[in-house]
Amino acid sequence: MERSNHTVTEFILLGFTTDPGMQLGLFVVFLGVYSLTVVGNSTLIMLICNDSCLHTPMYFFIGNLSFLDLWYSSVYTPKILVTCISEDKSMSFAGCLCQFFFSAGLAYSECYLLAAMAFDRYVAISKPLLYARAMSIKLCALLVAVSYFGGFINSSIITKKTFSFNFCHENIIDDFFCDLLPLVKLACGEKGNYKFFMYFLLASNVICPAVLILASYLFIIATVLRISSSQGRLKAFSTCSSHLTSVTLYYGSILYIYALPRSSYSFDTDKIVSTFYTVVFPMLNPMIYSLRNKDVKEALKKLLP
Template sequence: MERSNHTVTEFILLGFSTDPVTQRVLFVVFLGVYSVTVVGNITLTVLICSDSRLHTPMYFFTGNLSFLDLWYSSVYTPKILVICISEDRSISFAGCVAQFLFSGGLAYSECYLLAAMAYDRYVAISQPLLYSQAMSIKLCAFLVVASYLGGFINCSIVAKRIFSLNFCGDNVIDDFFCDLFPLVKLACGRKDGFRAVLFFCLASNVIAPCVLIIASYLFIITTILRIRSTQGRLKAFSTCSSHLTSVTLYYGSILYIYTHSRSSYSFKTDKIVSIFCTVVFPMLNPMIYSLRNKDVKEALNKVFRKS
C-alpha cells in the first residue's frame, strides 16, 4: 500500500498496563484463553468434518464459523502475548496495515456469516421438508465465499482510506492492536473522510447484516407461533438459541464500540469490550454451539468412547 507521504515507520502499542506483575498475569490469562480457543475451535471443526451425522447445512456454517474464529483470534493474541512478556511494543507500519486488513476483514466476514446462518435457520424452520434442497451445498458454499469476499473487499476500501492519511506526529496507539479509532486519532491533517468511512463500516458491514438477521428472526417467530404444540415450538426455538446467543454477544460488542467510542476510545472500558470481541468471543463460540447441541455432544462422546 502506498505510504510515500507518511513519516511514521512504526507504531507503539500501549496495551493495558506497563506494570510487570500485571503484564505477567495478563500473559497467563491471555495464553489460557487462546489455548482454549485453539483447542475448542479445532475440535469442533474436526468433529463436523469427520462425523457424517453433522454433514448438514447448519453444521457446515458452524464449522466455517469455528475456522473463522480460530483465524480471527490468531491475528490478535500472539502480538498481545509478545507485548505482555516483552519490552518491545512496536509494530511496523506494514505490520499495522496487515493486522488492520486481516482483523477487519475477518470481523466483517463474521457479520455476513452470522446473517447467512440466520437465513439457514429460517429455511430450516419454515420449510423443513424442503430444507436439504433449498439449502444445497452449492448455495451454502456460495454464502460462505460471499461472506469472506464481502468482508475483505469492504475492509480493503476502509484500509485504503485510513492509511492514506498522514501519520506525521505521535505514533503511540492507546490500545493492543491497530484499530480504526486509535489510528484516526493519531492521524494529522484533514480527516474529512473519517465520518464517511465510519458510516460505510456501519452501513455495509454491521447494519445491513443485522437487518437481514432481524428480518429472518421475524419470519422465524411468525412460523413458530403457527406451530400448535408447545413441544414443537420449543424444539423449533432450540435450533436457533445457539445462533441467537452468538449474534447478541457479537453484535452487541461491535455496536458498543462503534457508537460509544467516538470521543473516548482510550477508556479502559472500551478496551475491555474490544478484548471480549476479539479474544474472548472466539473462545465462547465452540462452547455455545457444542454444550447446547445434542448432536455435537453425541459426536464428541463417540470420539471419547473410541479413544
C-alpha cells in the first residue's frame, strides 16, 4: 500500500469529550470495564481449559468467543485510556490502519463464530443422540479456523480498499477509534463504488451469518415444538438463551450503526452504540455464559479454595 499518496500522516481522535473532569471520570469507568473484561474472559478460558467437564463442543466455542472478546477489547480500550488522560489525541497513520484491520477482522470473525455456535445448538437439540459424533473436535476446530480465516481475509480486503483513498483534507476523526464511517467521511475522491463494495462486505460478513443463525433457530423452534412435555421444551430453550442474548446484543448494535439509512446517521449516536459493542459487550459475554450456567459455576467452585 503506497503511503506517498497520502498527505495525512496522523489522525486526531476527538473521543467523547474535551472536558478534563469528564475525561478523568471516563478513564475510571473504562479502566473498570476493561479490568472486568480481562478478568472475566481470562477466568472463563482458564475454567474451560482446566475442567474436563467443560471439554465439550459448546464450551470449546464459548472459550474461543472469550478469546475473541479479550483480543477485541484490547484493540480499543488501551488507546481510549491513553486519550482520556493525555493531551495528545493523535494516532499515526500506521496505528490507525492496524487498529482498523484488527477491529474489522475480529468483528467479522465474531459474526462467523456466533453462526457456528448457532449450528452447534441446532445439532445438540435436533440430533441429541448423534451430537457427540456429529460435532467432532475436528469439525469444531475447522469451524473456528474458518471463522478466523474468513474474518481476517475480508478485513485485509476492506483495509486495503479503505486506506487506498487519499486523506487530503481534515485529519480529525469524530470518534474514539479509527472506524469505517468517519474514515470514509475524511477520504477524498469518488466513493460511489466504494460504498457499494462496503455494503457488499456488510452483507457477506454480517447479514449472511445472521441469516444462518436465524435459520438454525427456526429449525430449533420446529424441533422444540415437537417435544411433548413443557418441561422438556423449557429445558431445550434454556440451552440457547445465553447464545440468543449474545447474538441480539452484538448484531443489534452493529446493524444499528451500519444498516441505518444515512439520513438517520449521527456520529454522537454512533459513539454511544459503538462503545457498547467494542467495550461493554466483551465484558458482558462471560457473565452471560456463566451466571446461569451450572457447569461453569461448579468448575469455579472447584477452582476456589
